[in-house]
Amino acid sequence: MAKPPSTEAAYRARLLSFRADPADDERAALYFEDGLLVVDAQGKVAAFGEHAQLRPTLDEATPVHEMGDKLIVPGFIDSHLHYPQTEMIASPASGLLPWLENWTFPAEGRFGNEAHAADVARFFVDQLLANGTTTALVYCSVHRESADALFAEADARNLRMVAGKVLMDRHCPPYLRDTAESGYRDSTALIERWHGHGRQMYALTPRFAPTSTEAQLEACRTIAREHPDIFIQSHVAENQDEVKWAAELFPNRRSYLDVYEHYELLRPRAVYGHCIHLDHEDRRRMAATRAIAAHCPTSNLFLGSGLFDFDAAAAARMPVTLATDVGGGTSFSMLQTMNEGHKVARMGGHHLSAMRMFYLATTGAARALDLDAFIGTLAPGSEADFIVLDPAATPLMARRSAQAEALEDLLFALAMLGDDRTVAASYSMGHCVHRR
Known part of the structure; x- marks a missing residue:
């Protein structure tokens, strides 16, 4: 036979x-x-x-x-990027906050349209795969339709993807504003539909503390408690003006990072983009809670946000990954991200070896994200x-x-x-x- x-x-x-x-x-x-x-x-x-x-x-x-x-x-793991910003990548601005107002928010406003969201999701995933990225932590827009479109595209290709609907209920255009209640309802529905469906995984996604009221951050605390195995993603200490703004909005908190810790959003599988303007206590708290710093060098250079401190992160034993931060970042390529990451490290007096850059983009990212039993x-x-x-x-x-x-x-x-x-x-x- x-x-x-x-x-x-x-x-x-x-x-x-x-x-x-x-x-x-x-x-x-x-x-x-x-x-x-x-x-x-x-x-x-x-x-x-x-x-x-x-x-x-x-x-x-x-x-x-x-x-x-x-x-x-x-396969490369990109730990922080925004798929609704695909079409406005490389848009000029004088800094983070004007860039959000003039370019990002108008682009994201189109993602309530299912056909548009699906079209961009297809192109976005094509770009990831063309650049060797097989897993990414993705910000969708505030619209539930945007998350459905991205997950559906990733699921059709059997990719392990992590994503979430953005939460914003203040300091943003009305067409991008949800509420504490609708954000909780939509996030919970998306978790039930997509988290653990095939290879899809959900990330609770408050955009950043200044665009969420205390009521919405309380809702995030509730969701995080109800779903201890989901991911959490947000931004922190990217830009000096943003740090100052957060201090004005949350005067009772020790630091910008402390806002997230107060609402129990620092924990394993919690990923915070940028982490440039942190102090020693912030880094110590990230290490203690196993929260992750997603270093986004092309974005930080493009928007003039600052230089990530590798030595301080290493001294605190703070988990670090590499990320493109498209569309603030200017390339989908993790190789180009390594290129800029090496230069940022050199500006701070730190030598980032190629071996470590490849580790951070693969096995290191998987370990930081508690996914090393599966990928990386x-x-x-x-x-x-x-x-x-x-x-x-x-x-x-x-x-x-x-x-x-x-x-x-x-x-x-x-x-x-x-x-x-x-x-x-x-x-x-x-x-x-x-x-x-």
């Missing part, structure tokens, strides 16, 4: 994953110059290691995709979300990469010179969802 065809697939290439933070362990990287990644029929990683050792263990019918000198890494790694049993990077994607990259004698040198070249052209393919649960 003929053997049934194999349902496994294998990929031969250079392989990189991580078992620890390179900042803490010089043996953190798991790297195979000639590696083999085996994916089972359920879209999980079955094996990961040296080609010479694993090839003899394969069923003779298992297809082996030969990828030469390309590099396979876990090539470990057996994990979901086979991975990307294929081409060091010869452009003539300059090919010439530069040919000079790389060590892994750090190769990764640094990818981070400094790479963009969407570097991403040869993106895979979700073992299925190719983008090919250049």
Whole structure:
């Protein structure tokens, strides 16, 4: 009797994953110059290691995709971006608050229209995958329809996505304003519909403290208590004017960050964008509560918000991830985000190695988000979300990469010179969802 065809697939290439933070362990990287990644029929990683050792263990019918000198890494995880801002990316302004008023709010006002939300959601997800991002923490607009559209698009492609409807009940245009009651009702309905549906996960999303009344923040506290496994996402201490404004609106709180802690919104899986203008106590509280700082270098530079302090974050043991912050950020590419992140760190006297940048965008993000049992790694049993990077994607990259004698040198070249052209393919649960 003929053997049934194999349902496994294998990929031969250079392989990189991580078992620890390179900042803490010089043996953190798991790297195979000639590696083999085996994916089972359920879209999980079955094996990961040296080609010479694993090839003899394969069923003779298992297809082996030969990828030469390309590099396979876990899919990138973007921990902070806004899909309703896709079409107004690269819009000029003198700073954060005028940028919100003149560009962001008008763009987000269109997302009550289901057809528009669905159209932008498709394009947005296309852009993520073209840039090697297989999981993202996404802000929708205040409209429930916007969240439904994004989740539906991600679900149709079987992506692990985290998103939420924005909550704003003051200091915003009337067409973007909800209430404490409607925000609670809509968020709860979206949680019930999408959180845990396939690979979708929900994030409670107050935009930032100045645009929520105390009643709405109390409603957020209630939702967070009722759903302890959901994510929380917001902004904090991005811009000096914003920090001053928050202090005027919440005079009884020790700091801007303390507003969120008062409403029990600092906890594991709580992600705060920017975290630039924090003090020592703020960083200590983030570390103690395991709340996460999403560092958004392209956005911080574009809007002139300030420079993230890597040394202070490291000293406090504060969890940190990398994020594009589209559309304040100017690129969907996590490689371009690494490029700017390295420069921001250098301006503060900190050397951010390429190894650590790749860790922060993959395994480090998954660990910070409590998702490392599922994504961010090539470990057996994990979901086979991975990307294929081409060091010869452009003539300059090919010439530069040919000079790389060590892994750090190769990764640094990818981070400094790479963009969407570097991403040869993106895979979700073992299925190719983008090919250049």
